[in-house]
Amino acid sequence: GAGVSQSPSNKVTEKGKDVELRCDPISGHTALYWYRQRLGQGLEFLIYFQGNSAPDKSGLPSDRFSAERTGESVSTLTIQRTQQEDSAVYLCASSWGQGASYEQYFGPGTRLTVT
Amino acid sequence: EDKVVQSPLSLVVHEGDTVTLNCSYEVTNFRSLLWYKQEKKAPTFLFMLTSSGIEKKSGRLSSILDKKELFSILNITATQTGDSAIYLCAVEAFMIKAAGNKLTFGGGTRVLVKP
Structure with missing residues (x-):
């Protein structure tokens, strides 16, 4: 079946734009998770959803x-x-339930470049 | 604040060598430790460890957790060029306030296997 998909795969934007x-x-x-990965670094947890609600938003920068x-x-x-500091790969993952006992399936990511 | 530290940052080996990757952590409300392999954008799951001293094995890869000393190691024996990747360690912790679990990733170890 289809995996997790993300769009766009690459995005270049000017500083100040949304x-x-x-x-x-x-x-x-x-369950759905968002992570950020800056060049050469590990994944940084941003936020997760259980259903449509996000119980913890403290990871948002x-x-x-x-x-x-x-x-x-x-x-x-x-x-x-x-x-410019927002430049990174943004990865999304989903799982059947919340918690690591449910394997997270990662999408291919969106590479964001802020010029 | 939860912390996961991986070492070394990177290493270069030749095919056939054995590598040992380290992951140490400091988290509140530890639930499990996970290892991922990241070749391009999306990490792929390798192991989940919850109990101390029990080795998990998959082919040439194995991993063990020490919950007293708060670390885990990932071993790769008889390395092949296809093992070249970033290996990520993540620790799952329970977030009381959010009533859910969160993964904190380490910075990763970049492994390059030369022919």
């Missing part, structure tokens, strides 16, 4: 970042007034 990143999880997966999920399906991560 961007929206999309994640389509595997159908039926209730600043108030310029927001995320939503509708219909227990698609999620969007929005970055307002982008800064």
Whole structure:
């Protein structure tokens, strides 16, 4: 079946512009995660959804970042007034349930470059 | 703040060599430790460890957890060029406030296997 998909695969934007990143999880997966990976670094947890709600938003780097999920399906991560430090690969993952006992399936990521 | 540290940052070996990767952690409400292999963008799951001293094995890869000393090692024997990747360690912790679990990733170890 189809895996996790993300769009766009690459995005180049000018500093100060807003961007929206999309994640389509595997159908039926209730948990959805967003991570950020800067060049040469490990994954940084941003936020997770259980269903449509996000119990913990403390991983979001600043108030310029927001995320939503509708219909227990698609999620969007929005970055307002982008800064060069936002340049990274943004990875989305989904799983049947919340917690590591449910394997997270990762999408291919969106590479964001802020010029 | 939860912390996961991996060492070495990178290493170069020749085919047939054995490599040992280290992951140490400091987290509150530890649940499990996971290893991932990342070749391009999306990490792929290798192991999940919850109990001390029990080795998990998959082909030439094996891993063990020490919950007293708060570390895990990942061994790769008889390395092949296809083992070249970034190996990520992640620790799952329970978030009381959010009533859910969160993965904190280490910075990764970049392994290059030369022919």
